[in-house]
Amino acid sequence: MTSTVTVRATEVVLPAAVEPSGLEVRTRDLPQPAAGQVVLRMDATGVSFAEQQMRRGKYYDQPAFPFVPGYDVVGTVTAAGPGVDAGMVGRRFAAVTKVGSWASHQLIEAADLVPVPDGMDAAAAETVVVNGITAWQMLHRIAKVRAGGTxxxxxxxxxxxxxxVQLARHAGISVIGTASPRHHDAVRALGATPVDYRDPDLYARLRALAPGGVDAVFDHVGGAGLTRSWSLLRKGGTLVSYGTAATKDDEGNSQLPVLLLLARILAWNALPNGKGAHFYNFWAGRRRKAAFRQRLAEDLTQVLRLVDEGVLTPQIAARIPLAEASAALELAESRTVAGKVILVP
Incomplete structure (x- = not known):
């Protein structure tokens, strides 16, 4: 049954390349859901590194300004368009949207929704949507590290x-994790051996902890340090690069750091050294929409199950109202918190 109730949505808008204080809050009436669509009321969304780059105009393929950011969302279906199972109304789902989720309500394709277990806290589920899929796919689909590895x-x-860290420990894998000293207790509590990422002898310390090399390195930093991450691998090991944080403040073409990184990875993979390098792209394969959706749903369902079973403990840095998105973005960019900053209604 199609709803005809007009929904007034509150949205946070990125008007241009601005400081966090430059975000704008607007309201608008949503159109009625079209065939295959639902209205999703936001219960939790979050601040990821993508939004931090988008507000600078530095994300690889972001839309033109102005737009509503928000990479993922957990919410409740309040209305269904033609052809959508009416039983979805009133139930909680998660979705990856890339943009659009910093809003009280949004229109979304019903096929993009993944059920959230009954009774699960929305903020807890939100912390593992993009983050959980990314971690799961890098560990299990790309690196394929086995129990007993490091x-x-x-x-x-x-x-x-x-x-x-938590997925690896659950799989019987030893973890060495870099972080600032203020977060070492938290990293240790998750089951990893912490090392200060600012230590001038960082890579020597990492090698000392695994003198025979490691099975995989997961590197979101990129830049000059990527070569040193590559050097940590044992024969048969895998480097998974999934970001270029080291170049986040660089001026110029936002696509150049990624293109340079891809070229370096291709060169490494051409060498007969028994090691592999990969650049993880969350959206790889999205042109085959049905297969992409199925893979995403399978992996997120696995991660949400582990949260529901208490295996994964969501790391919630803070819960901040949507209208205070500027403060949430500033907090996420301060690098003083552990886990994910969550926006709530």
């Missing part, structure tokens, strides 16, 4: 990093 996770206190 990995290095750069930024082990972050949203993806803390999830990676």
């Amino acid at each position: 990995i290095v996770v750069l930024g082990a206190n972050g949203g993806v990093g803390s999830t990676l």
